Amino acid sequence: MKIFCKTVVTFFAVFTFSVFCTVYTFADAQSSIAKIKSDGFITMSTSAPFEPFEYLENNVLKGVDIDIAQKVADKLSVKLKVNNVSIDSLTFELKNSFCDFVCAGLSETPERAKNLDFSEPYFETSQAIVIAKDSAIKNSKDLEGKVVGVQIGTTADIYCSEDKNILKVVRFDKHVDAVQDLMAGQIDAVIVDDFAADKLVNLNKDKIHKLDEELTSESYSIAVKKGNHELLSIINDVIKEIKENGELDKIISKHYSINHSTSDKFVEYSGYIAEGLKNTLLMSLCAAIIGIILGIIIASIKVFSKGNKKLKIFSFLADTYITIIRGTPALIQLFIMYYGILGSFKVSNIVAAILAFGINSGAYVAEHVRAGIQSVDYGQMEAGRSLGLSQNTTLIKIILPQALKNILPSLAGEAITLLKETSVAGFIGIVDLSRAGDIIKSMSYEALRPLSIVAGIYLILVVGLTSLLKKFEKRLNK
Amino acid sequence: MIRINDIHKSYFINGKRTRVLKGITTHIKRGEKVVVIGPSGSGKSTFLRCLNLLEPPTSGQILFEGEDITSNKCDINKTRRKIGMVFQKFNLFPHLTVKQNIMLAPVHLKLKSPAEAEIEAVDLLKKVGLEKKINNYPNQLSGGQQQRIAIIRALAVHPEVMLFDEPTSALDPEMVGEVLNVMRELASTGMTMFVVTHEMNFAKEIATRILFINEGSIIEDKPPMEFFTQPTHCRVKEFLSKVWLSSR
Ligand SMILES: Nc1ncnc2c1ncn2[C@@H]1O[C@H](COP(=O)(O)OP(=O)(O)O)[C@@H](O)[C@H]1O
Ligand SMILES: [Mg+2]
Numbered sequence: 013m014k015i016f017c018k019t020v021v022t023f024f025a026v027f028t029f030s031v032f033c034t035v036y037t038f039a040d041a042q043s044s045i046a047k048i049k050s051d052g053f054i055t056m057s058t059s060a061p062f063e064p065f066e067y068l069e070n071n072v073l074k075g076v077d078i079d080i081a082q083k084v085a086d087k088l089s090v091k092l093k094v095n096n097v098s099i100d101s102l103t104f105e106l107k108n109s110f111c112d113f114v115c116a117g118l119s120e121t122p123e124r125a126k127n128l129d130f131s132e133p134y135f136e137t138s139q140a141i142v143i144a145k146d147s148a149i150k151n152s153k154d155l156e157g158k159v160v161g162v163q164i165g166t167t168a169d170i171y172c173s174e175d176k177n178i179l180k181v182v183r184f185d186k187h188v189d190a191v192q193d194l195m196a197g198q199i200d201a202v203i204v205d206d207f208a209a210d211k212l213v214n215l216n217k218d219k220i221h222k223l224d225e226e227l228t229s230e231s232y233s234i235a236v237k238k239g240n241h242e243l244l245s246i247i248n249d250v251i252k253e254i255k256e257n258g259e260l261d262k263i264i265s266k267h268y269s270i271n272h273s274t275s276d277k278f279v280e281y282s283g284y285i286a287e288g289l290k291n292t293l294l295m296s297l298c299a300a301i302i303g304i305i306l307g308i309i310i311a312s313i314k315v316f317s318k319g320n321k322k323l324k325i326f327s328f329l330a331d332t333y334i335t336i337i338r339g340t341p342a343l344i345q346l347f348i349m350y351y352g353i354l355g356s357f358k359v360s361n362i363v364a365a366i367l368a369f370g371i372n373s374g375a376y377v378a379e380h381v382r383a384g385i386q387s388v389d390y391g392q393m394e395a396g397r398s399l400g401l402s403q404n405t406t407l408i409k410i411i412l413p414q415a416l417k418n419i420l421p422s423l424a425g426e427a428i429t430l431l432k433e434t435s436v437a438g439f440i441g442i443v444d445l446s447r448a449g450d451i452i453k454s455m456s457y458e459a460l461r462p463l464s465i466v467a468g469i470y471l472i473l474v475v476g477l478t479s480l481l482k483k484f485e486k487r488l489n490k
Numbered sequence: 491m492i493r494i495n496d497i498h499k500s501y502f503i504n505g506k507r508t509r510v511l512k513g514i515t516t517h518i519k520r521g522e523k524v525v526v527i528g529p530s531g532s533g534k535s536t537f538l539r540c541l542n543l544l545e546p547p548t549s550g551q552i553l554f555e556g557e558d559i560t561s562n563k564c565d566i567n568k569t570r571r572k573i574g575m576v577f578q579k580f581n582l583f584p585h586l587t588v589k590q591n592i593m594l595a596p597v598h599l600k601l602k603s604p605a606e607a608e609i610e611a612v613d614l615l616k617k618v619g620l621e622k623k624i625n626n627y628p629n630q631l632s633g634g635q636q637q638r639i640a641i642i643r644a645l646a647v648h649p650e651v652m653l654f655d656e657p658t659s660a661l662d663p664e665m666v667g668e669v670l671n672v673m674r675e676l677a678s679t680g681m682t683m684f685v686v687t688h689e690m691n692f693a694k695e696i697a698t699r700i701l702f703i704n705e706g707s708i709i710e711d712k713p714p715m716e717f718f719t720q721p722t723h724c725r726v727k728e729f730l731s732k733v734w735l736s737s738r
Binding site: 389391392394395396397398399400401402405409410413414417 | 579595
């Protein structure tokens, strides 16, 4: 049993170590210029799609903000790395040094200014009201008692939240979703950046239009971590430079005039699906491996620490782990892993997702494996031990092979659950299969087709996996 | 070879104590064939399983070659290699072939290289006439064949003593003979044997000593001739008359 404890401790040590290994840089107090130069890259976080400032084209991030960020990187003669995250985690990314600066069409607000420092503005805009063609709303006063849609965390959100006359503010993940609801008659108006409003109206000329009134005038700036004056002054230099030499205007008009053709769209959409499929499979597979290993270890602890006082603590830990994991939603576990546990390290979101799903799946696998071990006749353990084999050896060579065979059907069920569970990975910015469907939905203003395709792919995966495991089971039973 | 000093064994079920072994003391000498007889539930299996610590005794001492195997300092895995065990229900490993069943322990304990272990497995199989079954799985064999494999699986780690817990009780009558033959053969090689059985003729034939256990105590300890002809205890007389009757 001593060896067994050692195995457990070693496993956790290796596990923790590998987590640290995936951390490519530790969070610094300040991301000094020297650090950026020695790394050879600078990291910018943004939140796409927000056309024309950031959008995906053939799976590559493009837009005004990306081009400006590139200018900053060029100025420092380093490479540019871009994180695409949800808009409400931008401040978090900066505060925790996930990135060096944020370029995401952000305007300075008192709330944001508490945590971030802002550059000179590079773009002036206002908020516009978008309404349905047949709407009676004429100006901002008519919004009284109405239901208004905004993109969560934007200036429009802040504006509407302060306007007590508005009946209800509906917050959407993306403004395109808000427009969808507007066209469906679910909400009365959408408040959105003037720039984006033009774009959205342009795509749906027959259904919606924009009011002339400018709600609040505002300007977009680049944000850095509070106190990072060194980087801020370089960014200000760059902005000043491109404003003066006319490059900024060129950048803006270039992205504003881009219109995707239909055939391009098809290629682009399938690119998302491919990327999503790849990530879904990668996460499921890696998490399944972690889950199986963890599950077997936890189950073994539970089975063999029973009635052994020295191992009571392990048994308690195993029970606690299983209770916590099974008692909380996978999405919250994912958030805790990404923002909480790994929050202070620059771990890629996919690694965080794999760990979170693996640890989640481990708890369920453990219960199956425990049932499997208990289903093996105790005489097998006695036979192994009577030959002089240790408990570990008997477990690995004799009990587990039989146990796993007995529980193969329930493990298959677990694998299927895991595959579908990875669909929440989109919440931390991973483009998995579900998120791919979601993105295509918001780009194409069409829900049924892309989502049916995604559902179909899941179905094929699940059916394929099931028949594969059935075949495997048959071979084992021969 | 094995000294058993006043071992007791109790089980606690729902807070209630059941005393199964109530102070057993005896000495098994090298080369002896000790046969244990007694009514069912009297503690025979428990006693036998205490000898290799599959059941640790609640109190008392078991000295194997002078070493107290009940103490924490003893490496029980090492001692168990010297004590082979054969179970009533064979307990072959169903996911492994006959060959793998036999080779697993010697190879894993690094007593032999896989090649050497395989040669010995074939040798042992020939001795019990089952070399043709080398690549079969246990569920493809009859009970008698499985039990013979179980015996040579135990022999493959070269034990110094062999424990048998009712090795023929789970067999159809026509298969009892083939297993007893293997045990006879083993007895003739000088192996120390400790056998729990209800086969009275077999006991008479191979035993050097017969122990009768009743309600957790040894109440008779005699050479076979004396045991069967002049038992002292009335429980033994009663038992013998019943078994002889039923076996006729
Ligand atoms: N693991 C156990 N837990 C509780 N009671 C047991 C256990 N093993 C055996 N016993 C009890 O101990 C007594 C003796 O069992 P056993 O040694 O198997 O008898 P025998 O082999 O002589 O038939 C029986 O009454 C049985 O119920
Ligand atoms: Mg018994």
